[in-house]
Amino acid sequence: MKLTILGCHSATPRWDANPTSQVLEIKGHLFLIDCAEGTQVQLRRFKVKFARIKHIFISHLHGDHFFGLVGLISTFRLLGREADMHVYGPKGIKDAILLQLKVGKSYTNYKLYFHELESDEPQVLFEDDKVTVTTIPLSHRIYTNGFLFKEKPAERGLDVEKARALNVEMSYYRKIKQGSDAITKEGKMIPNAEITFDPPKPKSYAYCSDTEYFPPIVPQIKEATLLYHESTFLHDNHDLAVKTKHSTAKEAAIIAKNANVGTLILGHYSGRYGNYKLFKDEAKTIFENVELAEDGRVFEV
Amino acid sequence: MKLTILGCHSATPRWDANPTSQVLEIKGHLFLIDCAEGTQVQLRRFKVKFARIKHIFISHLHGDHFFGLVGLISTFRLLGREADMHVYGPKGIKDAILLQLKVGKSYTNYKLYFHELESDEPQVLFEDDKVTVTTIPLSHRIYTNGFLFKEKPAERGLDVEKARALNVEMSYYRKIKQGSDAITKEGKMIPNAEITFDPPKPKSYAYCSDTEYFPPIVPQIKEATLLYHESTFLHDNHDLAVKTKHSTAKEAAIIAKNANVGTLILGHYSGRYGNYKLFKDEAKTIFENVELAEDGRVFEV
Numbered sequence: 360m361k362l363t364i365l366g367c368h369s370a371t372p373r374w375d376a377n378p379t380s381q382v383l384e385i386k387g388h389l390f391l392i393d394c395a396e397g398t399q400v401q402l403r404r405f406k407v408k409f410a411r412i413k414h415i416f417i418s419h420l421h422g423d424h425f426f427g428l429v430g431l432i433s434t435f436r437l438l439g440r441e442a443d444m445h446v447y448g449p450k451g452i453k454d455a456i457l458l459q460l461k462v463g464k465s466y467t468n469y470k471l472y473f474h475e476l477e478s479d480e481p482q483v484l485f486e487d488d489k490v491t492v493t494t495i496p497l498s499h500r501i502y503t504n505g506f507l508f509k510e511k512p513a514e515r516g517l518d519v520e521k522a523r524a525l526n527v528e529m530s531y532y533r534k535i536k537q538g539s540d541a542i543t544k545e546g547k548m549i550p551n552a553e554i555t556f557d558p559p560k561p562k563s564y565a566y567c568s569d570t571e572y573f574p575p576i577v578p579q580i581k582e583a584t585l586l587y588h589e590s591t592f593l594h595d596n597h598d599l600a601v602k603t604k605h606s607t608a609k610e611a612a613i614i615a616k617n618a619n620v621g622t623l624i625l626g627h628y629s630g631r632y633g634n635y636k637l638f639k640d641e642a643k644t645i646f647e648n649v650e651l652a653e654d655g656r657v658f659e660v
Numbered sequence: 661m662k663l664t665i666l667g668c669h670s671a672t673p674r675w676d677a678n679p680t681s682q683v684l685e686i687k688g689h690l691f692l693i694d695c696a697e698g699t700q701v702q703l704r705r706f707k708v709k710f711a712r713i714k715h716i717f718i719s720h721l722h723g724d725h726f727f728g729l730v731g732l733i734s735t736f737r738l739l740g741r742e743a744d745m746h747v748y749g750p751k752g753i754k755d756a757i758l759l760q761l762k763v764g765k766s767y768t769n770y771k772l773y774f775h776e777l778e779s780d781e782p783q784v785l786f787e788d789d790k791v792t793v794t795t796i797p798l799s800h801r802i803y804t805n806g807f808l809f810k811e812k813p814a815e816r817g818l819d820v821e822k823a824r825a826l827n828v829e830m831s832y833y834r835k836i837k838q839g840s841d842a843i844t845k846e847g848k849m850i851p852n853a854e855i856t857f858d859p860p861k862p863k864s865y866a867y868c869s870d871t872e873y874f875p876p877i878v879p880q881i882k883e884a885t886l887l888y889h890e891s892t893f894l895h896d897n898h899d900l901a902v903k904t905k906h907s908t909a910k911e912a913a914i915i916a917k918n919a920n921v922g923t924l925i926l927g928h929y930s931g932r933y934g935n936y937k938l939f940k941d942e943a944k945t946i947f948e949n950v951e952l953a954e955d956g957r958v959f960e961v
Contacts, residue, residue: 371735372698374705396697396731397673404675420764422734430697433723434672451763458759462752463721464802501765 378423398427417448497570612645626652679724699728718749720804798871913946927953
C-alpha cells in the first residue's frame, strides 16, 4: 500500500503549496482521492502513471477538493483515454462537471460514470476480491465523506513442506488455505491450524477530510493502518476550528488514539502557520505515531 | 502598456508549460485575458498584483482558456475581496461558473458580474476616458472572440513657451490641446498647428486566440502596436490546422503583415514541437518583427 500526497494544504493553490489531492496504490488499483486545481500537474511532477487511475473519490464540493477534476477529465480525453472512469462524490458533482464540458462542446471519448452520494450512512462504493472502499460520513459545513480503503483478508498461509511430509493431497491445498482441515492420502484428518499460519493483517487507509472533531467515526476506522485526518488549525485556534467545522492537530490525535490506528498523518494545514512541525508536536502530546503530509511525500506500508 | 504572458501553451497544464492566460496593464487598468487552470498560481509566481484585476476577458469556453476562472474567483473571496469583478465571455460561462460555486455553497462576498457574449460583430465591452476594449470575432470550432485593447488618442501637446511668448490666455490652453486655434490677449488668432504638436500615437493590443487563418480580422486590427496571434502549428501541419481550426506560424505572420502591426507575438504552441524558435523562423519569412510568447515573458511598449 502506497500513499502519495499530491497536495497537503488547505484553501487556494500557490506556487509552493497545493490544496488537497492524494493517490493511493492498493492491491493493483490506483485510486485518486480529491482533486484540487493543479492535481494533473502534481500527478506529472511526482511521476504517477495516472492513466492507470480508474476511480476518483471526491470528499466534498469545496473548490480546494475538486476544482482540478474537470481539467483532469479533459486531459484524459486529449491523451486518447479509452478506459472507463468512475467518479464518486456528493450529489451535484455530475452537473457541475458536465456543464463545463458542454459549454465547450468538449465531450469525453471514454465512458465517464458519476456515482453521486447523499447518504449519511457508510456505503460501499467499490469492491472486488481484494479491496473495498467505503464512505466515512464526516461533519463539515457541507455534505462530506471520508473514505476507508481496506484490503480483504488474504488466504491463510500453507506450510507446504509440512503438508508434503504429512502426505496431504495437493488438490486440497486451495481449500486448506481457505480454512478447511487437511486430509492425508492415507485418509487421516489434520487440523487446519497444524499446517497453516495467519496471513498478514489486511492493511487499511482511512481518509478523513474535511471534518470537525467527530468521534462517531472512531468505530469505523478502528485499527486502520494509516489514518489521514485533517488538522487545519492548532488548538490555540480551537474557536476557529469550531466555527469553520475543521479540526485541530490535537483533535486529530484524539481520534487516532481512540481508534488505535497505526500511524496518523496530519494535513490540510491553514496557511497562517509557517511551521508544520508545530502540528506534529501538538498531536504527539496525545498520540505517538504522527507524520506530516507534505506535497510529494510517499507513505509506503 | 505592459503585457505579461502567464501561459503560452495549448492544451493541458504541465509542470513546465501553462495553457493560455495573459495580463495586460494599460492606462492604469489590469486586464486578465483568458484564465486556464493554474492561472492564479502563475499570477503569484510572476508577482502580479492581481487584486487590482477588475475585468476578465474569456475568448472561448475550451478548458485551456477558462478552467482556472472558478478557482481565481474563489480565491478572491478567500482573500476578502470587496471590489466588483466583471467577467466577459461566451454565453454559458455564467452558469458553468456559478453552478460550481453553488454545489459548494461558496458564494462571493463581492459583486460578480457576467457579461455574456453571442454577437458575431465587434462589440465594445469596456470604455472609459482613456481606453476601449472591443471584441474581435474569430473563427474556431466554438464561438470565440479575440479582444482589441486600444488607448484613446491623447490631447495635442501644447508648446507652452511659445504660447506664453505669443501672450495666449492661459484659460484657452485646455481648448487648444483639444484642437482649437489660440487667441492672444491682443485678440490675434494663432492657428492651432503653430503652437501644438502631435500627441504620442495611441497604443493598442490585439489578442487573437484561438482561431483558424481568418483574414476578415485584418481591418479591425490594422496598425495595432502589438498583435498576439495563435500559432498552434507550423505550416508543415497545415492540414491539422485546417482540421482543428487553428493557425500556423506562417498564417499568423500573413495576418500581421496585412494588418501592418508593430510586433507579432506568437503563442499557443502545440506540444509536438520541442523548439519554439521554429515558429519564429517560419513567421519571419513573411514578417520581420516577430517575438515568442513564453511563460513569464513581459512585453513593454
